Amino acid sequence: MSETVTVCEVGPRDGLQMAKTIMPTAVKARWIAAIAAAGVPEIEVGSFVPPKLIPQMADTAEIVREAVRLPGVQIVALAPNLRGAQNAYEAGAHRISVPVSVSEGHSRANLNRTPAEQVAEVARVVAWVRAQPRAMQVEGACSTAFGCSIDGVVPTAAVVRVASGLAEAGVDSVGLADTVGYGHPAQIKDVVRAVRAAIGPRLEGLHLHDTMGLGLANALAGLEEGIRSFDSALAGLGGCPFAPGASGNIVTEDLVFMLESMGFSTGIDLEKLIAARAILHAGLPAEPMHGNVPKAGIPRTYHPAGRAAA
Template identity: 75%
Template sequence: MLWAQIAAMSEHVMICEVGPRDGLQMAKSRMETGAKCDWIAALAKAGVKEIEVGSFVPAKLIPQMADTEAVVRFAKEIPGLVVVALAPNLRGAQAAVAAGAHRVSIPVSVSEGHSRANLNRAPDEQVAVVGQIVEWMESAGNPAEIEVACSTAFGCSIDGVVPEREVVRIAAALAETGVEQIGLADTVGYANPAQIKSVVRAVRREIGPALRGLHLHDTMGLGLANALAGLEVGIRDFDAALAGLGGCPFAPGASGNIVTEDLVFMLESMGFGTGIDLAALIAARRLLHEGLPAEPMHGQVAKAGIPRTYRQAA
């Protein structure tokens, strides 16, 4: 399909900002709670409608997430914002719901090595945990949504190649638990555009519309190319992080997420609507830098400046 034809559709693409969680968990220092909240508020003011604000994990493992409960309670008061929190188990999911998260994101690694390193469980054991969370949510009548991210769906820095059939198998097993939102994560950034298309198509054939979106990293410099490939096969939901922060402490070699600002520029320039004010988004980088002055900040649009030819999609 020609990109001109796609752009003419003026479709909406949802971007979930994951910087406050995925971005900060790898930071060398902790961002103060007040600064984090100011940053999240600025992102929401720029038009970001979904923000993954933190994770309910032991502070001794990821100290940058120790204030997640307070951050969730702040963010849920922002009008129109969908507040997402990551939880690796039932206890974490219960804490996320109690704090007021609108959506709970649960990681399930496809590769054995990453699953053991990240969760101390085999992939199928974590699928069973997801089933427990779904059952608890339903029995308790909780309004929060559940989404699952299939981590290392495109390769693993511990196990190497991850067979496509295994990605499909795990996704199908998750759909069987009753989860209605399943994403594919290039946790270590090893994917290429052809692989993105192949895996997305294979998973969609198996689970249909339960396939929600893509979480991409830019380790090999192919992050935006992979997003473009996802667009071409119908993905309309992406995770990204302001200034390209991020990585996984349990995946050696993983670097930052795709840059939110660059993704917005690409999508809007192509005619897709994101609802995000690019200038305001770039301005939010200042708060991020003030909160974490030692962290490197990436992004070509912020470096070059918004060109005069740029027009936000209607």
């Protein structure tokens, strides 16, 4: 029996919101269905933000309504505030991810609030969600937890403060995001240890970017600290507005290859996952596609733990 690691595909949200063109809704739905059919257990399909700000996310309600009918997959949506949470609930999302920037500069630029004000908003979101008839999970996502392109170094104590605030606000889980991809493995370990010491097993996931090429090394560092939930994007979609040419989220295909090779079970069929790249490419032909495993081909030494256990 191999241990399970949960991969949450965030390409349709974090990947697409950086794209230069808009993926048609029908293609997006087909793409999400293909990812789910490959066995990916969780997909973050969109963001309930004003369409004026991020036009790529204008169809999120429609996408969520369609995606929640897919069998066996948790559908996640980003919701930056109570209004977004209410829209996500109405569309039927299984989980929302509410971001709180740890760094003041990013918080003001991205949410026009201080971190403390945004933690208070999360508390309002949790209170509202708990009062509804249907259950919906709430994840608090600590953005810029490993560095900030505006404020620079982010102290571990600041991450612990925000994570503790989120735990007190009653979120189901807390995630740590290397939003700009400045983190390194030793830092990942330090911050994970410090946050876990403060909030225990409520710390669940890591959201990593490959800006500096350290994405999978950082994932390994998290894995070694007991993290069993990782966000990633097909083809490493995403990029970083502050780093032209940089790749985006860690590449789902390469992450799955690493995890399964190491003996963890993801439940994901790597060949089907790679096949889903064609839909992404059809929907966004100008977008660069990252990922080494798809380019090199799956070697015949690959023995997926998930498939062997099945």
